[in-house]
Amino acid sequence: MLISVIGLFGLQRADELYGASRLFERQLIWIGMAWPAMLAVTVFSYRPLRHLSPWLYVGSLLLLVAVLFMPQINGSRRWIPLGLLDFQPSEPARLAFILALAHYLMYRDSQRTVRGLLPPFVITMLPLLLILREPDLGTAMLFLPILYTMLFVAGARPAHLLVAALIGIAMLPVMWQQMSREQKSRVVMVFNQKDGGVAPTGDGFHLHQSKQVFALGGLWGSIAHDEPIIDDPSAYLLPAARTDFILSIIAERYGVAGAAVLLLLYGVIVVRGLAIAKRTKEPFGRLAAVGIVTMIATQALINASMTVGLMPITGITLPMCSYGGSSLLSTCLAMGLLMNISMHPGYEVAGQV
Numbered sequence: 001m002l003i004s005v006i007g008l009f010g011l012q013r014a015d016e017l018y019g020a021s022r023l024f025e026r027q028l029i030w031i032g033m034a035w036p037a038m039l040a041v042t043v044f045s046y047r048p049l050r051h052l053s054p055w056l057y058v059g060s061l062l063l064l065v066a067v068l069f070m071p072q073i074n075g076s077r078r079w080i081p082l083g084l085l086d087f088q089p090s091e092p093a094r095l096a097f098i099l100a101l102a103h104y105l106m107y108r109d110s111q112r113t114v115r116g117l118l119p120p121f122v123i124t125m126l127p128l129l130l131i132l133r134e135p136d137l138g139t140a141m142l143f144l145p146i147l148y149t150m151l152f153v154a155g156a157r158p159a160h161l162l163v164a165a166l167i168g169i170a171m172l173p174v175m176w177q178q179m180s181r182e183q184k185s186r187v188v189m190v191f192n193q194k195d196g197g198v199a200p201t202g203d204g205f206h207l208h209q210s211k212q213v214f215a216l217g218g219l220w221g222s223i224a225h226d227e228p229i230i231d232d233p234s235a236y237l238l239p240a241a242r243t244d245f246i247l248s249i250i251a252e253r254y255g256v257a258g259a260a261v262l263l264l265l266y267g268v269i270v271v272r273g274l275a276i277a278k279r280t281k282e283p284f285g286r287l288a289a290v291g292i293v294t295m296i297a298t299q300a301l302i303n304a305s306m307t308v309g310l311m312p313i314t315g316i317t318l319p320m321c322s323y324g325g326s327s328l329l330s331t332c333l334a335m336g337l338l339m340n341i342s343m344h345p346g347y348e349v350a351g352q353v
Helices: 002-018 023-040 049-067 090-105 115-132 143-153 158-170 172-178 181-190 204-216 246-279 283-307 325-343
Strands: none
Touching (some): 002 023, 002 246, 049 090, 049 283, 090 143, 090 283, 090 325, 115 158, 143 158, 143 283, 204 246, 204 283, 246 283, 246 325, 283 325
């Protein structure tokens, strides 16, 4: 909840810099739906999801196929228009994938063999390749870290995980071919970036401006100054400031200290989430908890890294902080599920009839 509130502060600052928008009010509406949904997920035990998870996974694949036939928006097909709002299938597909993988791995020991790693890879690659076709490189990058972490917790041998990593590396040319020209250029730009000077044109513009806006906040942010540090408005120009680069806006307003507090909150989620997984005896819940923690940690790490030029700009949002209804709602549902798992750490023994 604190992360979402900080995100609202970032949206408010973006309105001050770039003009008023309706996104602040819309995000409030989404929060008004996401927070109750998060709490509602904790009411009943998560255990019935074990039987529903394969169907949720198949349904998510059908939605990922359907979105490829939707009209393009900004050069990609990521959203299904539903009138008042647009639905992004790749967001709930992540959680459906985690549940399906947890269901497959919970009572098996086949992942301790190289051959046994193939079915989990198939479960992973189907949504990954469909999401790459949208194209959405950022979301696709979350699947492999989730897979490796859940396999490790499920008991896969380290040597076999190394083989799996080599298989993943071998799949990189396939993923590269699935990437658009723009995505490839963003990967190349990480190795060609230059700090300072005039903002470059083309693909390097977003990265240059993101780092510049981040740096303008200094240690304590513009909130500590009565006047802007730089009078040139172009220095603050940052497309997608309310979504992909919300961290840069928060750093500009509240400085490195404010950005550090925000990242520390994600660290709290990771530490507490892993503690929940450790004390959960039921294997489906333990694996699902690990998958959720890995998803949130990886997404936050990728977003923060691309903001400062350590990773390619992928179009991935900062979870529960950036503007975006589908992302906020699906992540809050995942958090509610994590809390649910924490409330039911042991086995439930039913009487026999």
